[in-house]
Amino acid sequence: MASSDVKLIGAWASPFVMRPRIALNLKSVPYEFLQETFGSKSELLLKSNPVHKKIPVLLHADKPVCESNIIVEYIDDTWSSSGPSLLPSDPYDRAMARFWAAYIDEKWFVVLRSFLKAGGEEEKKSVIAQLEEGNAFLEKAFIDCSKGKPFFNGDNIGYLDIALGCFLAWLRVTELAASHKILDEAKTPSLSKWAENFCNDPAVKPVMPETAKLAEFAKKIFPRPEA
Amino acid sequence: MAEEVILLDFWPSMFGMRTRIALEEKNVKFDYREQDLWNKSPILLEMNPVHKKIPVLIHNGKPVCESLIQMEYIDEVWPSKTPLLPSDPYQRAQAKFWGDFIDKKVYGSARLIWGAKGEEHEAGKKEFIEILKTLESELGDKTYFGGETFGYVDIALIGFYSWFEAYEKFGNFSIEAECPKLIAWAKRCVKRESVAKSLPGSEKITKFVPELKEKLGIE
Numbered sequence: 001m002a003s004s005d006v007k008l009i010g011a012w013a014s015p016f017v018m019r020p021r022i023a024l025n026l027k028s029v030p031y032e033f034l035q036e037t038f039g040s041k042s043e044l045l046l047k048s049n050p051v052h053k054k055i056p057v058l059l060h061a062d063k064p065v066c067e068s069n070i071i072v073e074y075i076d077d078t079w080s081s082s083g084p085s086l087l088p089s090d091p092y093d094r095a096m097a098r099f100w101a102a103y104i105d106e107k108w109f110v111v112l113r114s115f116l117k118a119g120g121e122e123e124k125k126s127v128i129a130q131l132e133e134g135n136a137f138l139e140k141a142f143i144d145c146s147k148g149k150p151f152f153n154g155d156n157i158g159y160l161d162i163a164l165g166c167f168l169a170w171l172r173v174t175e176l177a178a179s180h181k182i183l184d185e186a187k188t189p190s191l192s193k194w195a196e197n198f199c200n201d202p203a204v205k206p207v208m209p210e211t212a213k214l215a216e217f218a219k220k221i222f223p224r225p226e227a
Numbered sequence: 228m229a230e231e232v233i234l235l236d237f238w239p240s241m242f243g244m245r246t247r248i249a250l251e252e253k254n255v256k257f258d259y260r261e262q263d264l265w266n267k268s269p270i271l272l273e274m275n276p277v278h279k280k281i282p283v284l285i286h287n288g289k290p291v292c293e294s295l296i297q298m299e300y301i302d303e304v305w306p307s308k309t310p311l312l313p314s315d316p317y318q319r320a321q322a323k324f325w326g327d328f329i330d331k332k333v334y335g336s337a338r339l340i341w342g343a344k345g346e347e348h349e350a351g352k353k354e355f356i357e358i359l360k361t362l363e364s365e366l367g368d369k370t371y372f373g374g375e376t377f378g379y380v381d382i383a384l385i386g387f388y389s390w391f392e393a394y395e396k397f398g399n400f401s402i403e404a405e406c407p408k409l410i411a412w413a414k415r416c417v418k419r420e421s422v423a424k425s426l427p428g429s430e431k432i433t434k435f436v437p438e439l440k441e442k443l444g445i446e
Contacts, residue, residue: 074319091300
């Protein structure tokens with residue numbers, strides 16, 4: 001199988017791009033990574049995702065698949081015989097995984113991202129409080145989904161692990177900017193342990209950005225307002 | 228084991244309509260429980276503590292939330308009849324992409340048509356028409372979004388059709404004039420029993436909008 005058969009349009013700093021990269025690694029699928037330049041969109045991207053014009057876009061034999069969580073499911077369905085399944089087999093468990101992934105994107109991440117754009121101290125405090133409330137939901141979700149195993153998906157990393165884990169580097173950047181631990185072992189012990197296991201997984205390590213490099217990048221794209 | 232299927236819903240919700248249609252397509256008997264969203268019931272708060280929203284599908288006591296997720300769940304649990312999603316991975320991904328597009332784009336712009344004034348209203352109307360045109364272009368000359376078979380994307384969108392008359396009235400425009408193929412598609416869909424059973428009449432929705440605005444505190 002030629003690696004030119006699978007291409008991924010993306011960028012190193014994007015947590016959404018990390019999702020299909022982890023999935024492709026888990027399925028041992030080689031791919032060509034086509035990096036977009038920050039601030040501009042390539043012809044290929046605009047042609048492949050005319051509706052949203054966003055990354056990531058997976059090109060499989062030149063056919064585009066868009067939206068990171070949809071791409072992850074596509075990878076799981078297409079290379080189903082390679083590596084463990086990224087979603088549980090039980091329909092209810094699958095619905096739970098999809099529910100939490102949607103929650104993460106629609107609520108949790110929106111709050112996380114708002115911190116780096118937040119103005120005053122009051123706003124920042126409110127964002128942190130919301131994040132911690134979200135983390136409490138996710139701690140319970142982890143206990144329910146993992147059923148005693150190390151990952152949301154059980155013994156191996158799966159769809160929901162990827163959906164949340166992709167944000168860990170940005171979470172660390174936010175913690176640095178806030179000088180405050182947002183993912184706290186004392187408040188969310190299971191989730192904290194999971195985060196450590198996730199980051200150490202061989203499918204994740206090569207694509208997780210270094211916190212320092214990401215923090216520098218964050219300063220560029222979220223310029224701090226003058227004090 | 229006897230199946231117990233409960234749907235916590237709100238009659239004008241285009242999201243609730245999706246789940247109703249999916250259950251009807253599969254001939255699944257369910258207990259429809261109308262919810263008062265301004266006085267949320269204990270069961271709603273218990274079954275959807277995260278979002279406190281309808282629809283909530285409760286299957287043998289276990290809740291499934293989010294209408295598109297409910298559709299997939301229904302398709303997986305009752306696979307023997309009419310599949311809602313294609314089996315080919317690429318076609319599935321396309322169907323989900325459009326379901327996601329409908330979720331992200333249609334409601335927000337439509338709401339500005341009946342819920343906003345002035346510039347916001349005009350912007351909402353313009354965006355809404357553009358979004359419908361994008362969907363119409365995706366439909367093309369097919370019978371349904373998935374081709375010859377009624378499915379996931381059709382179900383994701385059709386509930387909004389019961390609101391079209393209201394949008395036209397409050398927006399002072401004709402959707403059919405803008406998107407004739409989409410209206411033709413909608414008319415095909417409502418001929419299906421599952422859809423006819425699940426959509427409220429347009430007149431009832433249009434009458435409801437002023438009441439809704441009052442409840443939401445919108446002038």
